[in-house]
Amino acid sequence: MEDRLGMGNRWRVAILLLILTILTVPILVGYVWILISTFSQRTYGLIPVDASGQVGGLTLRNWSFLWEDPNIWKVTLNSLILAIGLTIGVVLVSSMAGYALSRISFPGRRVFLGTTLVLHAFPSVTLLIAIFFVLRWISRIPILGRDIPIIGGFGYNTLGGVILVMLALQLPLGVWLMKGFFDHVSWDMERAALIDGCSRWRTWWQILLPQIRPGIAALAIFSFISGWNEFLIPYTYITDQQQSTIAAYLNKLLSDTAPVNYSQVAAVGLFQLIPVMLFFVFTQEYLLSIFAGGAKGGS
Amino acid sequence: MSESASTVQALEAGKAHYPEEKASLRSLLSPLLFMAPAIILVVVFFFIPVVIVLAISLTDMSTATGFNNWKWVQFDNYRRIATHPNTLPVLRNTLMYVALTLALFNVGMALVIALLTTHVPRRSGFLFRALWLLPRLTPSVVYIMMWKYVAADAPYGILNQHLLGPLGIPPTNWLPAQPWLFVILTNGFIGASFGMVIFTSAIESIPYDYMVAALVDGCSLWQRIRYLILPLLRWPLLFVTTYQTLSLLTSFEQILLLTEGQFGTEVWSLWAYQRALSNYWGNFQWGFGAALAAVLVLIGVVMALVYMRYFQFNQLVQEPKIEAL
Numbered sequence: 022m023e024d025r026l027g028m029g030n031r032w033r034v035a036i037l038l039l040i041l042t043i044l045t046v047p048i049l050v051g052y053v054w055i056l057i058s059t060f061s062q063r064t065y066g067l068i069p070v071d072a073s074g075q076v077g078g079l080t081l082r083n084w085s086f087l088w089e090d091p092n093i094w095k096v097t098l099n100s101l102i103l104a105i106g107l108t109i110g111v112v113l114v115s116s117m118a119g120y121a122l123s124r125i126s127f128p129g130r131r132v133f134l135g136t137t138l139v140l141h142a143f144p145s146v147t148l149l150i151a152i153f154f155v156l157r158w159i160s161r162i163p164i165l166g167r168d169i170p171i172i173g174g175f176g177y178n179t180l181g182g183v184i185l186v187m188l189a190l191q192l193p194l195g196v197w198l199m200k201g202f203f204d205h206v207s208w209d210m211e212r213a214a215l216i217d218g219c220s221r222w223r224t225w226w227q228i229l230l231p232q233i234r235p236g237i238a239a240l241a242i243f244s245f246i247s248g249w250n251e252f253l254i255p256y257t258y259i260t261d262q263q264q265s266t267i268a269a270y271l272n273k274l275l276s277d278t279a280p281v282n283y284s285q286v287a288a289v290g291l292f293q294l295i296p297v298m299l300f301f302v303f304t305q306e307y308l309l310s311i312f313a314g315g316a317k318g319g320s
Numbered sequence: 321m322s323e324s325a326s327t328v329q330a331l332e333a334g335k336a337h338y339p340e341e342k343a344s345l346r347s348l349l350s351p352l353l354f355m356a357p358a359i360i361l362v363v364v365f366f367f368i369p370v371v372i373v374l375a376i377s378l379t380d381m382s383t384a385t386g387f388n389n390w391k392w393v394q395f396d397n398y399r400r401i402a403t404h405p406n407t408l409p410v411l412r413n414t415l416m417y418v419a420l421t422l423a424l425f426n427v428g429m430a431l432v433i434a435l436l437t438t439h440v441p442r443r444s445g446f447l448f449r450a451l452w453l454l455p456r457l458t459p460s461v462v463y464i465m466m467w468k469y470v471a472a473d474a475p476y477g478i479l480n481q482h483l484l485g486p487l488g489i490p491p492t493n494w495l496p497a498q499p500w501l502f503v504i505l506t507n508g509f510i511g512a513s514f515g516m517v518i519f520t521s522a523i524e525s526i527p528y529d530y531m532v533a534a535l536v537d538g539c540s541l542w543q544r545i546r547y548l549i550l551p552l553l554r555w556p557l558l559f560v561t562t563y564q565t566l567s568l569l570t571s572f573e574q575i576l577l578l579t580e581g582q583f584g585t586e587v588w589s590l591w592a593y594q595r596a597l598s599n600y601w602g603n604f605q606w607g608f609g610a611a612l613a614a615v616l617v618l619i620g621v622v623m624a625l626v627y628m629r630y631f632q633f634n635q636l637v638q639e640p641k642i643e644a645l
Contacts, residue, residue, distance in 0.1 A: 290462030
């Protein structure tokens with residue numbers, strides 16, 4: 022898209038970049054501080070200092086959890102399973118529902134869209150107790166409740182259960198987003214497919230989904246982020262240490278050790294940032310390749 | 321027109337094999353299958369819990385009563401809210417916090433960043449969007465710690481050390497001095513990325529032909545934004561405004577970590593949380609907390625309805641052009 026908007030004007034690009042940089046300064050400064058502080062004993066502003074207040078005091082001790090605590094890799098893996106499971110689930114369920122809401126006529130479309138949005142108005146904290154009862158109830162279902170490999174099942178105290186709860190909480194976002202993107206896809210393509218004898222399912226999967234890849238990428242990013250970072254829900258519904266996630270690990274650092282080593286907390290925080298950043302780069306590259314090659318059929 | 325007429329014929333022909341009633345059942349089957357997973361999830365994890373919460377708000381359930389000894393108190397909890405001395409100040413705080421953060425960051429800044437990053441070379445746009453996504457990606461504990469160090473008193477604070485000190489302004493801890501500024505900044509820098517990602521995707525999915533047509537017609541950058549991009553962003557704008565209003569109304573995590581509601585920054589959802597789940601005296605008042613949440617939902621619903629009227633929601637949910645199959 023580099024030149025698609027006729028950006029021959031270098032001055033204009035330079036001015037736009039300047040405005041962007043100024044707006045972004047607080048973020049830049051903040052994250053430079055985090056980076057510096059994870060390698061320092063303490064900091065005065067952005068300057069690393071040692072215990073007596075002299076400039077210096079650089080150290081690797083804050084990162085030692087990476088090689089000293091084997092638990093970190095277990096919780097990282099759990100977080101990864103949670104985030105990936107949630108992303109796949111949200112994208113599938115919302116793109117199916119979004120397609121039906123946008124493209125098929127049936128009674129109750131408006132009501133469904135309205136209700137899901139209203140449900141988002143319920144603070145998830147207040148639903149915690151009620152959802153606890155529901156998960157306990159699912160646990161009693163054989164196999165589905167607690168005997169599925171990797172995710173452990175869909176009941177209480179399993180990763181699968183947490184995925185389902187978070188999936189439901191993400192649905193207002195997913196359904197609304199997908200519906201909006203499906204609305205902009207040309208009717209002719211779908212009509213042609215249907216006339217040629219394509220079923221609704223194949224049309225959805227092979228014709229329409231490839232058209233809304235930017236929307237899917239946006240939704241995937243948000244789902245991955247919330248799965249990866251969510252603290253409250255896994256913390257509340259998973260009591261088994263073996264199933265714990267990295268956000269809960271971070272919280273344990275804050276509550277266990279006294280006095281709290283904030284530089285180490287920042288180091289774990291930065292470590293937790295890496296996979297999400299990679300995921301973002303990956304989805305953006307994916308987007309980039311669509312615009313370079315034009316929209317293709319098939320998936 | 322002729323094309324759609326032939327479609328109708330083709331579809332009629334396909335339908336002709338079935339008796340009338342069977343055909344209409346069949347036509348409901350495929351939307352139902354597409355909707356089934358979403359409907360089941362919404363009912364099990366949203367609808368049932370919401371009903372349970374509303375029921376709890378009519379009881380005196382708390383740690384003291386446990387799950388067994390509670391009793392129905394009808395609308396007592398709501399009456400308590402109506403007469404509570406905190407109600408008005410907290411309500412005013414909440415509305416101010418939501419309105420300012422939403423206008424300045426979650427919609428305003430989001431739109432500005434999305435427009436700017438889609439009108440500079442792709443790589444730089446991508447870099448800036450990644451930077452703006454950082455606050456959302458960072459665990460909130462670490463993110464809030466960062467802001468606390470920005471505001472902290474000398475010699476630790478970044479503001480005092482590198483900006484205000486050299487200007488000769490006496491150092492202080494700026495968090496208690498300007499609590500609302502920091503509440504809005506911390507939430508705003510997280511909130512802006514939501515709209516940014518959605519607006520960017522929407523701008524990038526605008527058909528190439530439209531842009532070319534606008535260029536051929538000699539539109540300036542501003543004209544393209546005003547007459548081409550913004551009108552096509554109506555659904556995302558409605559969605560981001562509404563969704564983020566509700567998110568802001570119910571969000572309290574950052575405020576809890578930043579000020580714990582001190583310095584006059586108590587908002588409604590934080591109040592509900594502190595009453596229901598994190599009480600200084602150890603008595604969790606689930607009934608009263610649920611009632612507080614219900615009032616918050618009512619405020620959210622009213623605002624959502626206003627937005628929908630304003631953005632002409634009904635027009636955005638048009639009937640599909642291809643009829644039942």
